Amino acid sequence: MASSSLQTCALLLALAGFTISLVTTMSNGWKSLDTATVLVTTDWISEGLWMDCAVTDFGSIQCKRFPYMLSSDPHIQACRALMICSILLGFLATVLTLLGLKCTNIGLSDEEAKMKFTVTGGFLYILGGLCSMVAVSWYAAMVTAQFFDQLYAGTKYELGGALYLGWAGSVLYLLGGILLTCSCKGKKRQDYSFNKYAYSAAQGAHQPHNYTKNSETMISNKEYV
Template sequence: MVSSAFQISALLLAFLGLILLLVASVSNCWKFSSPSTTLITASWIYEGLWMNCVATSLGSVQCKKFFSLLSLETYIQACRALMITSLILGMCGTLLTLLGLKCTQLGSNSENAKSKIAMLGGMVFILAGLSSMVAISWYAERITAQFFDSFYGGTKYELGYALYLGWAGSLLSILGGIFLTCSACKEKHRDYKYAATRQGKDARIYIKQSETVTSAKDYV
């Protein structure tokens, strides 16, 4: 019962990380124009992986999608691919973990098979978290490099809230995957220990039976 509750808690932790990664991926605030470098303080520029937006102090917001993939910088294309990969891996990890939970009747009923499936789901969650962590850290590194570059003549940006959501989601996904993997390894070790104990007990019973038969023959 304790193991099942631990697995469910780890799954919820990793799934929460997946939700945060989804919100970060579709957000338009991966970076925003720095007030210290903007001449017109009545307007702000927000930019994400899919579009950029201009907001004014009057409350109007205009957004424009990135229609041409080839015109984007290489790191934005790579971040897109990594975030999509992370989301796909997160969904696969959720499905595998649901099949590997001890408290579910989905898939195989073998405890050993369920432990292997749950371990695989945990590893997939870890890969999803690492993939998104690389994308978000790479994007943040480019923002900070341009901000502190005195020779950069373009608009300087600061880190948007979507990056912090992405970092939090990546950490939750990695932690949930680690907990799932550890739970499956512990369960597998317990099964091996039980099997070894049962084998030793059966061997002792067999030896006692053999000694009893031998004693009976000697008596005869």
């Protein structure tokens, strides 16, 4: 019962991380521009992986997609690929985990097979969390390096709110995956201990019989002498 509750909580954490990572991928707030230090006609500028947005003086938001996806900076393209991999791994992990949970009866009835599905889902969640963590941290490192580089001639952005959201989602991703794998390992260790105890009990039950048999043999030999 405790293992089933742990698996459910782990799945909820991982699903929360998966949802946050999905929102982070589609967000346009990966980096923002402080317009107080730059002579621009807009009040606020932000940029994501797919488009940039600006808020005009009249309060309207205008977003524009990047004209050529392959013409973006290499680190942006790498972050896109990592976030897409994170989402795909999270989706696959969710399907496998739902099939392997102890409280579900979807397609599988063998306990060992369900445990394997759950462990696989946990590892995929961990991989998805690592992908999103690397993408968000890499993007933040590039923004920070450009901001403090005195020789950088381009526009200097600051860290956007989507990066902090991505870090939180990555942590939930990893935490959910680790709890899933630990719940299955705990169940396997418990089964091993039970089998070992049963084997020891069986050995103890057979020992008096052998002792009695050996004693009768010794008595027979003594009478023969």
